Amino acid sequence: MGIYLPIAELSVNVFVLLAMGAAVGFLSGLFGVGGGFLITPLLIFYNIPPAIAVATGANQVIGSSFSGAMSHMKRGTLDFRLGFMLLAGGIVGSTAGIYVFSILRSLGQLDLFISLLYVILLGTVGGLMLVESVNSLRAARGGAPTGLKRPGQHNWIHRLPLKMRFRTSKLFVSVIPVLGIGAIIGFLSSIMGVGGGFIMVPALIYLLRVPTNVVVGTSLFQIIFTSAYTTLVHATTNFTVDIVLAMLLMVGGVAGAQYGVKAGQKLRGEQLRALLALMVLAVAVRLAVDLFIRPDNVYSLSIPGMG
Amino acid sequence: MAARLLFLRCVLALAAMVAGLVSAAAQNPNPEGIQIGLSTENISITAGFSGADLTIFGALENADPEVARQGRYDVIVVLEGPARRIVVRRKDRVLGVWINLQSEEFENVPVSYSVATTRPFQDITEPVSYRQLSLGTNNIYLQPADAEGNQPTIAEFTKALRERKVAAGLYSENVGGVRFLSQNLFRATVRLAPDAPVGTHKARAFLFKNGMFVKESSAQLEIRKAGFEQAVFRLAHNHGFFYGLLSVGFAMAVGWLGSIVFRRD
Numbered sequence: 185m186g187i188y189l190p191i192a193e194l195s196v197n198v199f200v201l202l203a204m205g206a207a208v209g210f211l212s213g214l215f216g217v218g219g220g221f222l223i224t225p226l227l228i229f230y231n232i233p234p235a236i237a238v239a240t241g242a243n244q245v246i247g248s249s250f251s252g253a254m255s256h257m258k259r260g261t262l263d264f265r266l267g268f269m270l271l272a273g274g275i276v277g278s279t280a281g282i283y284v285f286s287i288l289r290s291l292g293q294l295d296l297f298i299s300l301l302y303v304i305l306l307g308t309v310g311g312l313m314l315v316e317s318v319n320s321l322r323a324a325r326g327g328a329p330t331g332l333k334r335p336g337q338h339n340w341i342h343r344l345p346l347k348m349r350f351r352t353s354k355l356f357v358s359v360i361p362v363l364g365i366g367a368i369i370g371f372l373s374s375i376m377g378v379g380g381g382f383i384m385v386p387a388l389i390y391l392l393r394v395p396t397n398v399v400v401g402t403s404l405f406q407i408i409f410t411s412a413y414t415t416l417v418h419a420t421t422n423f424t425v426d427i428v429l430a431m432l433l434m435v436g437g438v439a440g441a442q443y444g445v446k447a448g449q450k451l452r453g454e455q456l457r458a459l460l461a462l463m464v465l466a467v468a469v470r471l472a473v474d475l476f477i478r479p480d481n482v483y484s485l486s487i488p489g490m491g
Numbered sequence: 492m493a494a495r496l497l498f499l500r501c502v503l504a505l506a507a508m509v510a511g512l513v514s515a516a517a518q519n520p521n522p523e524g525i526q527i528g529l530s531t532e533n534i535s536i537t538a539g540f541s542g543a544d545l546t547i548f549g550a551l552e553n554a555d556p557e558v559a560r561q562g563r564y565d566v567i568v569v570l571e572g573p574a575r576r577i578v579v580r581r582k583d584r585v586l587g588v589w590i591n592l593q594s595e596e597f598e599n600v601p602v603s604y605s606v607a608t609t610r611p612f613q614d615i616t617e618p619v620s621y622r623q624l625s626l627g628t629n630n631i632y633l634q635p636a637d638a639e640g641n642q643p644t645i646a647e648f649t650k651a652l653r654e655r656k657v658a659a660g661l662y663s664e665n666v667g668g669v670r671f672l673s674q675n676l677f678r679a680t681v682r683l684a685p686d687a688p689v690g691t692h693k694a695r696a697f698l699f700k701n702g703m704f705v706k707e708s709s710a711q712l713e714i715r716k717a718g719f720e721q722a723v724f725r726l727a728h729n730h731g732f733f734y735g736l737l738s739v740g741f742a743m744a745v746g747w748l749g750s751i752v753f754r755r756d
Contacts, residue, residue, distance in 0.1 A: 248746060415735055
């Protein structure tokens with residue numbers, strides 16, 4: 185069944201989009217990630233203009249992170265103070281990102297930049313995760329206790345000035361890295377249409393030593409606001425948020441996530457991480473191939489000021 | 492999904508009059524004319540829109556029955572979308588990566604262009620007259636923003652622009668898409684692509700007699716988004732901030748509903 189997307193201005197198949205949302209929702213339930221980093225490339229593969237895929241991806245991320253953050257708030261595993269500091273950085277980063285986004289679009293280099301960022305980030309994160317999970321799978325086979333290692337309690341980040349106390353996270357740390365992480369995530373959110381959980385979670389755990397149980401809730405909390413801000417600014421400056429597209433993806437996503445959570449309970453942590461790493465790498469490779477292989481057509485058309 | 496047929500019936504108030512004139516035309520050396528009519532001045536694109544075949548009816552005036560009987564009248568009907576500025580970019584390889592390097596801007600490029608003819612192009616008239624009339628997907632005049640630029644480059648990008656438009660289904664030709672129903676009544680079928688642009692489209696009919704261009708007639712057609720799509724599009728473009736808030740609100744509502752409907756704990 186076809187449906188006309190009012191902002192993207194093209195007809196798409198409803199079931200393809202619902203299935204896409206459900207598949208990504210399933211994976212995000214399975215792995216506990218927002219799924220923005222999968223939705224945006226999938227939409228681009230489905231010929232949705234990248235500018236619309238990014239802005240709508242940001243909109244879709246709000247839905248999935250909101251439901252996640254709600255349950256963390258009930259359980260008290262959400263550090264509001266840390267969340268707000270990350271958010272302050274996020275707003276700055278997101279504003280800068282949207283500015284860069286418009287410049288790149290007018291230069292005709294937006295698609296390239298989005299693809300490059302995806303390839304680099306997904307390649308790096310996927311590679312690191314794969315190495316880590318394969319190591320812990322090996323260790324588990326050898327009978328050693330598994331789990332993420334937390335080397336040395338203090339590093340250079342803990343010697344920075346402007347310290348602040350975060351009670352829920354039991355942390356006393358400088359606000360500079362907190363604002364910095366927030367800003368990077370905000371920048372990525374506006375250019376890539378991702379929530380940034382796949383970068384924020386490791387950054388909070390490894391750099392700031394935030395307790396793992398607080399990390400996910402706090403990162404989701406910050407992601408809601410960064411992606412809401414990104415959505416708003418894209419909607420006002422670039423007119424690239426397609427509400428119908430976002431709705432279809434979210435409906436599929438919410439349903440898919442439930443099955444993902446159930447499936448996830450049957451798999452071990454390291455296996456899950458290895459699978460997620462493989463998937464992330466697969467997306468990165470697919471995007472990289474497009475960059476290096478001669479395109480079907482070297483010419484492309486665009487309307488100045490539009491995607 | 493099968494293409495939904497969208498028929499634009501034209502009521503020809505002229506038909507009776509034309510019929511009356513035909514007999515007189517045999518002796519009367521009045522010049523031939525052509526008329527087309529659309530029963531509606533606007534088409535609405537709704538959620539299910541997946542392209543349409545548009546039927547336009549028309550009539551010849553003062554047609555010579557002798558010429559008509561020998562099939563020496565030809566009609567070409569064009570449906571031309573609104574004009575926009577368009578940038579054509581070319582990717583080239585830099586350090587192994589394909590990057591948009593060169594670009595060329597064009598002005599007043601019709602977003603869509605659908606043409607229907609009675610016979611193959613080469614049988615109707617000479618290539619020269621197609622160029623003069625800027626008729627047919629290969630002859631649409633594409634005006635570079637910087638006409639003084641490098642001529643071979645402009646020619647290359649003009650060709651690419653046409654090819655991309657044809658590949659996207661926005662420029663199309665339907666040979667045999669115009670049929671004479673009687674000696675002076677004809678029916679033309681032009682294709683409206685699924686992503687036909689909204690705005691004012693111009694329907695034009697060209698009459699040829701013995702391979703010579705005789706007369707042209709035109710009518711306007713408004714294509715717009717209907718109902719929900721229209722409301723969403725307007726809201727997004729005129730009240731972007733409010734639309735953004737709405738999108739955010741909806742997303743949160745879906746997330747919240749999701750967490751209630753499927754409790755994870």
